[in-house]
Amino acid sequence: MSGPIIRVEGLRKSFGEREVLRGIDLEVAAGEVVVVIGPSGCGKSTLLRCLNHLESPTQGRIWLRGELLGLREKDGRLVPRPEAEVDRQRTHIGMVFQRFNLFPHMTALGNIIEAPMRVKGLSRAQAEERGLRLLERVGLLDRKDEYPARLSGGQQQRVAIARALAMEPEVMLFDEATSALDPELADEVLQVMQDLAREGMTMLVVTHEMGFAREVAHRVIIMDAGVVLEQGPPSVIFTRPTQPRTREFLRKVLHVRPDDAG
Numbered sequence: 001m002s003g004p005i006i007r008v009e010g011l012r013k014s015f016g017e018r019e020v021l022r023g024i025d026l027e028v029a030a031g032e033v034v035v036v037i038g039p040s041g042c043g044k045s046t047l048l049r050c051l052n053h054l055e056s057p058t059q060g061r062i063w064l065r066g067e068l069l070g071l072r073e074k075d076g077r078l079v080p081r082p083e084a085e086v087d088r089q090r091t092h093i094g095m096v097f098q099r100f101n102l103f104p105h106m107t108a109l110g111n112i113i114e115a116p117m118r119v120k121g122l123s124r125a126q127a128e129e130r131g132l133r134l135l136e137r138v139g140l141l142d143r144k145d146e147y148p149a150r151l152s153g154g155q156q157q158r159v160a161i162a163r164a165l166a167m168e169p170e171v172m173l174f175d176e177a178t179s180a181l182d183p184e185l186a187d188e189v190l191q192v193m194q195d196l197a198r199e200g201m202t203m204l205v206v207t208h209e210m211g212f213a214r215e216v217a218h219r220v221i222i223m224d225a226g227v228v229l230e231q232g233p234p235s236v237i238f239t240r241p242t243q244p245r246t247r248e249f250l251r252k253v254l255h256v257r258p259d260d261a262g
């Protein structure tokens with residue numbers, strides 16, 4: 001396709017008096033892996049939630065594959081899209097949260113096939129075929145009949161990734177997908193994310209895992225207080241950041257020492 005998959009222009013979001021996003025412009029190209037980092041409370045989750053229309057912007061526009069998200073033109077004015085259309089738009093964006101949010105009363109496979117059957121109208125056989133393929137991809141084919149309570153956190157998160165992929169999204173959003181996991185379990189999830197990136201999935205990833213950012217990201221975005229402070233390839237951001245706030249953040253929070261001499 002031509003043009004960016006995601007385009008954000010002048011995005012602002014307030015909760016009451018508090019403006020959390022203060023004018024974000026962003027484009028994400030097909031196959032691009034973008035990692036978003038920044039201090040706690042700077043608006044990373046809110047940005048991702050706006051991209052999935054879990055939050056609606058206070059101001060600004062978001063285009064998904066060239067189509068306005070959550071809004072449409074009517075009689076020369078922009079009006080909210082009907083809920084069913086927003087749901088259709090959402091099917092193009094998979095989201096993985098810090099908490100895995102699996103249905104506890106469904107097996108791993110059951111969790112994955114639920115939405116493709118309900119939303120996309122796949123038959124059980126079709127959905128199961130897709131679900132088994134995805135379980136294999138995340139290394140959990142042998143756990144297909146387990147309920148979430150019998151899976152480790154890392155396994156639950158891998159099921160959650162498979163569940164998001166089952167809708168065949170064009171973009172995947174990861175909101176601190178490994179923050180609730182012990183390092184060993186985080187690694188198995190990061191490996192799945194890395195595989196996905198290598199296969200060409202377009203990804204926007206909020207994470208504190210700087211190894212992932214260095215090795216997998218095409219671009220790193222540093223957010224601070226609701227704006228994009230700085231962005232660039234990891235090789236530049238981690239060694240020669242231009243903004244003092246970026247240096248301070250990398251040093252203090254992430255214990256990364258930018259090579260200031262660079």
Ligand SMILES: Nc1ncnc2c1ncn2[C@@H]1O[C@H](COP(=O)(O)OP(=O)(O)OP(=O)(O)O)[C@@H](O)[C@H]1O
Nearest residue numbers: 015016018020038039040041042043044045046047
């Ligand atoms: N639904 C909401 N209602 C009111 N305030 C909110 C809501 N969602 C987020 N906020 C506030 O917006 C600010 C930004 O939150 P957000 O979760 O986007 O930050 P973040 O950068 O993802 O932080 P963290 O790294 O700690 O998860 C925070 O001060 C938060 O309390």
